[in-house]
Amino acid sequence: DKLAVFWHEGMLAHDAGRGVFDSGRDPGFLDVLDQHPENADRVRNMVSILRRGPIAPFLSWHSGRPAHASELLSFHSSEYIEELVQANATGAKKFCEGTFLNPGSWGAALLAAGTTLSAVKHILDGHGNLAYALVRPPGHHAQPNRADGYCFLNNAGLAVHLALDSGRSKVAVVDIDVHYGNGTAEGFYRMDNVLTISLHMRHGSWGPSHPQSGSVDEIGEGKGLGYNLNIPLPNGSGDAGYEYAMNELVVPAIDKFQPQLLVFVVGQDSSAFDPNGRQCLTMEGYRKIGQIMRSMADRHSNGQILIVQEGGYHISYSAYCLHATLEGVLDLDAPLLDDPIAYYPEDERYTMKVVDMIKNTWKESVP
């Protein structure tokens, strides 16, 4: 069974601008501004590694499509959609810090939502068990009433609603983007048929961390009490910490909930090299998380997983981590792709040995 990749190059038309890492003052402090971290190039590299990397034979490619405005109302309010349509008609609008709707953005956002719907429909219609929506702009901060954190439409949330409407009675969302999936959590906060789980940077563990919520005591409300699991992890958490959190928290929660569909919300900004995160996952950790997700899907949802793309800002390592994650989900016998960057020794005993050697050499060579 191949993993179906849903993609549409129209999503490259969203240009979020430049310079979000400068001071925000006018004039800024810097002459050379970086691209907005959520740029088209990062996704171009994801497309190319999936087409040209060793995973290519295990994938099939499918075109995405724009969502109809009416399809957005399962998750979003009509007032908010009207606000987006107006902003697009007017030209451009800054919704909040780092979140710019420019000409081309609305078309891309509609494609991201529609492409995610196509991906989940592929599973719901029985065409395959594994589908990946390679989409931008991202969605997991987008709330029913509000754009937030580079996101306009909650792509994964819309897919969850389509699954529910198609007769799946329980859906679980596991979000490993380094930021809290606050929009998705909010959309399902009062529901007991959608279990939302997010692993993310603990608020306060790093200056500009986003959003300012996601603590462990936010567990849902009303009927939804106990159906939102937040796993805020300390700064610097890596492969071992994430695997432990998956096995000790996520797996038992999913086993108890017994979802009929798993939605795996992925962001490669939990990697060790991401400018927008301070966690330390490597390809190995991503591969392991992918494997764990697959084993849960095999146990509960007939192997069915919808994977939805969110953040991931290192221009090359994000693509590699995506490759590793999908390898894990495919449950291949051996890793297909070596890590080009990350190498960590077990501990620093070797460093100390080297320091001792230098100390001796220095002593012997100085007259």
Ligand code: 6DK
């Ligand atoms: N910084 C995402 O990866 C988006 O989760 C992350 C959005 C991070 C926003 C960081 C931010 C500030 C805030 C105030 C002042 C300066 C900098 F949605 C995803 F793309 F997936 O706001």
Ligand code: ZN
């Ligand atoms: Zn993120």
